Amino acid sequence: MTSDQLRRIEAVTDAGLAHLEVEELYIELLDRVRELLSVDTAAVLLLGPSKRYVEAVAARGLEEEVRQGVRIPLGRGFAGRIAAQKQPVVIEHVSHSDVLNPILRDKGIRSLLGVPLLCGGELVGVLHVGTLTPRRFADADVQLLQLVADRVALAAQATSSKAERTAANVLQRSLLPSDLPIVPGLEFAARYVPGGNGRVGGDWYDVIHLPSGWLCIVVGDVVGCGLPAAVTMGRLRSTVYAYVLESHDPADLLTRLDRQLQYFQPDVMATALCAMVEPSHDRMLISSAGHPPPIAAMADRSTAFVTLRNDLPLGVDGSRGRSTSTVAFPPGAAVGFYTDGLVERRGISLDVGLDRLRRAMFAGPPDSVCARVMLQLIGGETVRDDVALLVLRRSDGPSHEPLDITEPAVPSSLRTIRNATRQWLTGVGAEPDEIGDVLVAVGEACTNVIEHAYGPRGGSVSVHLTVETPHVVATVCDTGRWRPAHGRNRGRGVLLMKGLADEVRIERKDTGTEVLIRKALAGEGWR
Amino acid sequence: MTDASVDIDSTHDTVRIAVSGEIDLANAATVEHRLLGAVTNQMKAVSVDLSDLSYIDSAGLRVLFALGTRLEMLQIAFELVVPPGSLTRRAIELSGMASIAIVRPAPA
Numbered sequence: 090m091t092s093d094q095l096r097r098i099e100a101v102t103d104a105g106l107a108h109l110e111v112e113e114l115y116i117e118l119l120d121r122v123r124e125l126l127s128v129d130t131a132a133v134l135l136l137g138p139s140k141r142y143v144e145a146v147a148a149r150g151l152e153e154e155v156r157q158g159v160r161i162p163l164g165r166g167f168a169g170r171i172a173a174q175k176q177p178v179v180i181e182h183v184s185h186s187d188v189l190n191p192i193l194r195d196k197g198i199r200s201l202l203g204v205p206l207l208c209g210g211e212l213v214g215v216l217h218v219g220t221l222t223p224r225r226f227a228d229a230d231v232q233l234l235q236l237v238a239d240r241v242a243l244a245a246q247a248t249s250s251k252a253e254r255t256a257a258n259v260l261q262r263s264l265l266p267s268d269l270p271i272v273p274g275l276e277f278a279a280r281y282v283p284g285g286n287g288r289v290g291g292d293w294y295d296v297i298h299l300p301s302g303w304l305c306i307v308v309g310d311v312v313g314c315g316l317p318a319a320v321t322m323g324r325l326r327s328t329v330y331a332y333v334l335e336s337h338d339p340a341d342l343l344t345r346l347d348r349q350l351q352y353f354q355p356d357v358m359a360t361a362l363c364a365m366v367e368p369s370h371d372r373m374l375i376s377s378a379g380h381p382p383p384i385a386a387m388a389d390r391s392t393a394f395v396t397l398r399n400d401l402p403l404g405v406d407g408s409r410g411r412s413t414s415t416v417a418f419p420p421g422a423a424v425g426f427y428t429d430g431l432v433e434r435r436g437i438s439l440d441v442g443l444d445r446l447r448r449a450m451f452a453g454p455p456d457s458v459c460a461r462v463m464l465q466l467i468g469g470e471t472v473r474d475d476v477a478l479l480v481l482r483r484s485d486g487p488s489h490e491p492l493d494i495t496e497p498a499v500p501s502s503l504r505t506i507r508n509a510t511r512q513w514l515t516g517v518g519a520e521p522d523e524i525g526d527v528l529v530a531v532g533e534a535c536t537n538v539i540e541h542a543y544g545p546r547g548g549s550v551s552v553h554l555t556v557e558t559p560h561v562v563a564t565v566c567d568t569g570r571w572r573p574a575h576g577r578n579r580g581r582g583v584l585l586m587k588g589l590a591d592e593v594r595i596e597r598k599d600t601g602t603e604v605l606i607r608k609a610l611a612g613e614g615w616r
Numbered sequence: 617m618t619d620a621s622v623d624i625d626s627t628h629d630t631v632r633i634a635v636s637g638e639i640d641l642a643n644a645a646t647v648e649h650r651l652l653g654a655v656t657n658q659m660k661a662v663s664v665d666l667s668d669l670s671y672i673d674s675a676g677l678r679v680l681f682a683l684g685t686r687l688e689m690l691q692i693a694f695e696l697v698v699p700p701g702s703l704t705r706r707a708i709e710l711s712g713m714a715s716i717a718i719v720r721p722a723p724a
Contacts, residue, residue: 500642504618507638507671525671525703532673536641581711582674588710 111248115147115241122237123149126230128218130198134161134168135206135214135245143172143215151219153192165189168215171203175212177231178203182223193219200224204235206242213242257289257316270298273492273509274370274516278455279479280463282472284314284430290475291318291359292428293326297333302368302508305333305342308380308426308479309361309403321357325350325403329363339363339376340411343403347378347411350404358404362426366418368508369515370483373424376413378403381429381443386452388421388485394447395424421485423452430474431466442466455480489517491555498539498550498567506535506552510563513554517561519610526589527561527608533582534565534604542569542602560591560607568601618642620669622650630661632723636668639676648679652686662687663723665697672704677711684716697723 119131130150134143142162145154153159164173166189171178180187180201188194193201196219203217216238269277277296283289291311298304307329311318325346332345342363350357362380366373375383375395379402382394400411418424425446432442449465451458458480467476492513496502510531514524531552538550553564586593592607620637631654639647655662664680666672680696687694694717698705713719 500640501617503640503642504638507640521703522706526706528671529673529707532640532671536673536675539641581677585674585677585707585710589706 111244112147114244116149118237118241119147119149122218122234125233126202126218127220128202128224129221130196130219131217133206133214133216133241133245134159134172136172136212143168146214151192151196154190157192159190159192161189167193167201168203168217171205171215171217172212175205175207177205177235179226179231181225183219197221200226202226202230202234204231204238206238206245208242208246213245216241253316254289257319258283265293266295269296270304272298272304273490273513274484275304275366276455276482276484277480278459280459280476281478282430282463282467282476284473284475289319290314290430291322292430292475292477293322294426294477294479295326295329296479296481297330299333299337300505300508301337302512303337304366305329306364306366306426306479306481307342307361308428308477309359310380310428310430310477311357311359313357314475321350321354321359324354325359325361337365337374338413339365339374340400340413343376343378343400344407344411347403347407351407354404358402360402360429364424364426366481368512370418370512373416373418374413375416376400376411378411379405381427381432384425384427384446384450385416386423386425386450386458387419388452390451392447392450394443418483420483421452423450423455423458423480423482425450425458425462426479426481428475428477430472430476431462431478433474435473452482455482458482484516486518489556491553493551493553495549495551498543498548498569500539502550503532503535503539506550507532510552510554514561517556517610519561523608523610527563527606530586530590530593530606530608531563531565533586534563534606537571537582537604538565538567538569538602541571542567544569557607559611560609563606563608565604565606566601571597571602620647622647622654624650624654626654626656626659629659630663631655631659632663632665634665634668636670638671639669639679640671640673641675644675644679647676648682651679651683655683655687655692657690659692661693661695663695663697664717665723666704666708667697667699667702670703672707674711677707677713680713681711681716684713688716694718695720695724697721 115133122131132145132148132151132154134145137144142160145159148154161168163169167187183198198219200223201219203215205212206214206216265281293309295307311321328346328349332342360378360380362377364373364375375397377397377399382397385395386392395416397414398412401409432446445466449462459478494506494509496505507528510528514527535550548569551566555562590606590608594605596603618638618640620635620639620643623634625632633654684694696717696719698708698719699721
């Protein structure tokens with residue numbers, strides 16, 4: 090090997106290039122190639138996701154290729170031939186029939202040399218150089234270009250898998266709920282840890298508070314990892330949102346998810362578990378599609394896995410029925426939902442992981458439960474599979490946290506407001522009669538807002554509920570101006586409010602109307 | 617949307633109507649339509665059972681008042697069944713419904 094050859098090789102394998110971002114690296118390599126081979130143009134084209142064309146990503150002397158996003162189908166034209174044959178191609182005298190790309194022709198390129206970009210024998214793209222004067226490329230030129238091509242191929246491969254990982258990560262993170270809903274009487278906490286080397290999979294969880302007062306919890310695990318699993322997970326999650334308003338039966342929801350998966354993504358399998366918590370919070374309905382059972386802890390410190398019939402995973406056989414089990418959820422109880430990454434370890438029986446989980450679980454504040462479970466089951470280990478954990482706890486005893494609800498001032502909001510108010514009043518320990526009175530008084534104030542506060546443009550109604558022992562105080566606000574009631578049998582609302590509450594104050598301000606309703610509670614469990 | 621179901625059981629001259637669920641502004645007109653449709657001119661007595669109704673406010677009371685005044689004009693007896701523990705008892709009592717209907721704890 091001559092010293093000149095050595096110098097030429099070092100020029101492109103220089104370790105100093107390693108710190109460059111990939112686009113800069115391509116440009117630097119193309120510039121060195123232009124200089125070493127005394128050529129006028131150099132370009133890198135990478136294989137597109139469909140693997141049916143190569144696309145220009147970097148060029149020198151031919152910058153238009155990149156700006157115009159040139160795509161060359163495999164097998165056609167100069168670059169297409171290199172890609173299809175995975176062999177160098179030399180064209181000494183460029184003619185129209187050899188070259189598909191009009192930019193090469195317009196530039197007046199006379200001779201071309203191109204080599205495939207290969208990584209482990211797989212085609213990644215094409216690297217080619219050209220001259221504006223006729224040129225006969227020697228074998229040494231081909232070998233040198235192939236050396237550069239190997240370097241480019243490695244960089245391209247590394248970036249594409251890094252980009253895919255980043256995309257999957259971003260997708261996964263953006264799809265997991267950033268905030269869990271605030272539901273009086275319930276507390277939540279969750280953890281998500283990607284698998285080894287930050288590789289996300291298709292694990293997901295969701296907590297959805299429905300206008301009917303029901304709470305839907307979903308945990309799932311799409312088989313596979315990386316971007317495809319994250320994409321499927323996103324689709325399943327959207328499907329849950331599409332159907333969750335239609336039915337409170339978890340088996341029904343999973344059946345719909347299954348049907349969607351079978352039709353649109355027949356190669357995919359996923360496990361999932363859906364739990365629906367009743368508005369009273371006393372019970373939950375659960376259905377499992379091949380998913381590990383939730384772990385429950387009671388206020389008396391006992392822990393046990395929830396006994397469920399485990400139906401087939403999603404995407405296996407849509408014709409089999411699914412079942413729903415009803416499970417008691419007493420005050421002070423906590424339930425942990427998780428994916429198998431939490432309990433599965435290579436070379437260790439699943440029973441060991443499940444037993445560890447049962448011993449780590451307790452009926453405490455969900456954040457502490459999550460912390461303890463993650464510590465005991467994961468510790469300092471790097472998990473292979475991703476792990477999702479969601480802990481739900483039913484508060485023990487009354488909660489005096491205030492509640493704020495804002496809804497559009499339309500009749501259909503009345504039920505939403507009523508359900509939230511009922512739940513909050515149950516949570517603070519009001520008796521059924523007291524709940525009934527406050528519900529009607531608040532309902533009347535809201536009805537007045539809906540009927541009288543706004544013109545056709547509409548507006549919103551806000552309800553604020555708070556405890557001022559021994560009273561509950563409800564404030565109903567709008568930003569409109571009440572008009573007198575029309576029609577017969579009207580105006581009964583205010584009388585009813587005054588009859589049901591201990592104090593009703595209606596304040597008309599420039600900014601809107603505020604109705605304050607105060608009601609003393611006497612029930613047990615209060616104070 | 618607020619849901620109420622209206623079950624109608626009629627003979628040639630009486631009708632028993634059981635209303636369950638909830639009534640507010642959102643469904644009051646629907647409930648009114650169903651109640652008025654259940655009463656024919658041949659009837660002598662109408663009984664509306666609210667035992668399984670879990671919510672009623674003035675929008676719902678307005679429906680009962682509208683029904684009551686129609687029946688009064690037609691001289692058809694009007695009875696409301698509101699058991700002691702029922703969730704709507706307080707609102708019915710406070711509304712003064714007793715002036716227009718016979719309010720009973722159980723069907724006559």
